[in-house]
Amino acid sequence: MKVVVGSPGTWSGLVLRIGQCAFAGASIGIMVSALGFSNYTAFCYLVASMGLQALWSLGLACLDIYALKIKRDLHNPVLVSLFVVGDWVTATLSLAAACSSAAVTVLFARDTDFCRTIPQFSCGKFEISIALAFITWLLIAVSSLVMFWLLASV
Numbered sequence: 001m002k003v004v005v006g007s008p009g010t011w012s013g014l015v016l017r018i019g020q021c022a023f024a025g026a027s028i029g030i031m032v033s034a035l036g037f038s039n040y041t042a043f044c045y046l047v048a049s050m051g052l053q054a055l056w057s058l059g060l061a062c063l064d065i066y067a068l069k070i071k072r073d074l075h076n077p078v079l080v081s082l083f084v085v086g087d088w089v090t091a092t093l094s095l096a097a098a099c100s101s102a103a104v105t106v107l108f109a110r111d112t113d114f115c116r117t118i119p120q121f122s123c124g125k126f127e128i129s130i131a132l133a134f135i136t137w138l139l140i141a142v143s144s145l146v147m148f149w150l151l152a153s154v
Contacts, residue, residue: 006146008060008083009067009074013146017064020057020139024050024094027132034122034129042100043126046133049097053090053136060086080151087144094140098133105130 005012027050037043060083067074074080105126108114115123 003075004146004149006142007075007150008079008147009064009072011068013143014061014064014068016139016143017057017061020136020143021054021061023132023136023139024054024057027129027136028054030125030132031129034125035120036122037126040104042097042104046097046101046129049090049093050133050136053094053140056086056090057140075150077151080147084144084147084151087140087147091137091140091144094133094137098130098137101126101130101133 003010006016007013028047031037031043031047031050034043037047063074066072105123108121108126109123114121
């Protein structure tokens with residue numbers, strides 16, 4: 001298999017996974033700190049999806065650290081297949097959660113004017129959390145494409 005930037009067991013792969021975990025964690029933290037987020041299903045789905053993403057990325061980051069420490073190659077076809085499936089599932093869930101949450105936020109901000117009429121409503125926090133979720137999705141999309149590329153090169 002080819003060594004591609006972002007592939008498992010490399011420094012670039014580790015940085016990519018740490019970035020995914022960090023942005024997902026930040027998205028969760030900001031959304032949970034927003035007043036009343038749990039009243040809306042889309043926001044709860046975003047927290048659950050980002051939680052799954054953070055756990056998946058943290059697990060793969062630990063695997064990358066281990067591989068770098070013992071100088072082991074993780075380009076086994078079975079492992080790469082597992083990474084492809086996990087990345088594609090979490091990428092799909094993350095994109096769906098970010099899009100649905102963004103739609104609810106647009107509804108609040110532009111269509112119903114909740115953000116202007118109810119000052120204690122946390123629209124700013126919702127927007128920041130969703131932006132971080134989209135950044136997380138972008139990073140997981142890069143990982144997904146790298147893993148798919150590696151799997152195709154077997």
